[in-house]
Amino acid sequence: MRSDPPPTTPLRRPVRSFVLRHGRMSPAQQRALDTLLPTFGLPFAPSPIDFDRLFGRRAPRVLEIGFGMGEATAAIAQARPADDFLCIEVHSPGVGSLLRRVAELGLANVRVIQHDAVEIVAAMVPPASLAGVQVFFPDPWPKKRHHKRRLLKPAFVHELALRLAADGYVHVATDWEEYAQEILAVLAAEPLLANAADGFAARPDYRPLTKFEVRGLKLGHGVRDLVFRRRSGTPAATARPAGEAAVDLARPVRLKQASE
Ligand SMILES: C[S@@+](CC[C@H](N)C(=O)[O-])C[C@H]1O[C@@H](n2cnc3c(N)ncnc32)[C@H](O)[C@@H]1O
Numbered sequence: 176m177r178s179d180p181p182p183t184t185p186l187r188r189p190v191r192s193f194v195l196r197h198g199r200m201s202p203a204q205q206r207a208l209d210t211l212l213p214t215f216g217l218p219f220a221p222s223p224i225d226f227d228r229l230f231g232r233r234a235p236r237v238l239e240i241g242f243g244m245g246e247a248t249a250a251i252a253q254a255r256p257a258d259d260f261l262c263i264e265v266h267s268p269g270v271g272s273l274l275r276r277v278a279e280l281g282l283a284n285v286r287v288i289q290h291d292a293v294e295i296v297a298a299m300v301p302p303a304s305l306a307g308v309q310v311f312f313p314d315p316w317p318k319k320r321h322h323k324r325r326l327l328k329p330a331f332v333h334e335l336a337l338r339l340a341a342d343g344y345v346h347v348a349t350d351w352e353e354y355a356q357e358i359l360a361v362l363a364a365e366p367l368l369a370n371a372a373d374g375f376a377a378r379p380d381y382r383p384l385t386k387f388e389v390r391g392l393k394l395g396h397g398v399r400d401l402v403f404r405r406r407s408g409t410p411a412a413t414a415r416p417a418g419e420a421a422v423d424l425a426r427p428v429r430l431k432q433a434s435e
Pocket residue numbers: 192193240241242243244263264265266269290291292293310311312313314315326385386387388
């Protein structure tokens with residue numbers, strides 16, 4: 176007797192924190208994508224990254240999510256040559272723009288992945304491998320029905336915290352007050368993290384103003400920084416390799432334009 180096939184459940188598309196826009200690429204951005212991605216980029220792959228191999232050295236690694244056009248990313252990477260930066264963005268013009276800056280400034284400590292950060296973190300970033308995570312001006316998705324798209328939800332923050340080495344930091348900045356309060360609550364509720372400040376943090380000197388921030392400031396928005404650190408002594412936190420200092424959050428950075 177033939178049995179009925181099992182009922183199929185319709186495949187649900189994941190709720191993503193971005194919508195891919197087909198933004199106009201400048202010829203320079205397109206050229207950078209074509210010529211520099213093979214050198215400074217890596218493809219999404221469902222296997223853990225070997226950071227030492229990727230950067231050709233042993234150093235503290237910082238993950239940046241949603242770098243936009245990459246102005247702040249390049250400035251920070253240039254000011255912190257002892258740290259390596261794995262930088263994630265989905266938007267092609269932004270990827271082209273950062274690649275251009277990386278080449279113009281001769282930055283050996285930046286690698287770029289163009290893919291959803293949520294999938295990259297889950298599939299490619301090993302536990303306790305990061306000295307820091309930075310997320311500057313994540314999309315606030317202001318409409319209530321879109322709040323589900325916000326990136327910094329408890330489950331993702333937990334995944335990030337698991338990937339921090341002991342004392343590693345999460346640094347978030349936003350100009351959206353209500354989202355800032357939500358992020359503060361989400362980070363504070365994550366048992367693996369401890370607030371490095373009393374509530375919101377002073378802007379660490381190394382974070383330059385970004386394009387979105389300038390836009391927010393012009394609209395009269397305040398800007399909030401949040402800095403949390405991975406608690407030590409929790410199971411997956413491993414000590415930094417001998418000789419590697421904790422990332423110094425107090426070193427100042429000047430925002431340099433790629434065309435300067
Ligand atoms: C508001 S912009 C801020 C850009 C930049 N950090 C700045 O401050 O100028 C947020 C960026 O995050 C990117 N983004 C959002 N969700 C992402 C995800 N899941 N993976 C990778 N990039 C993402 C968007 O494409 C967008 O460029």
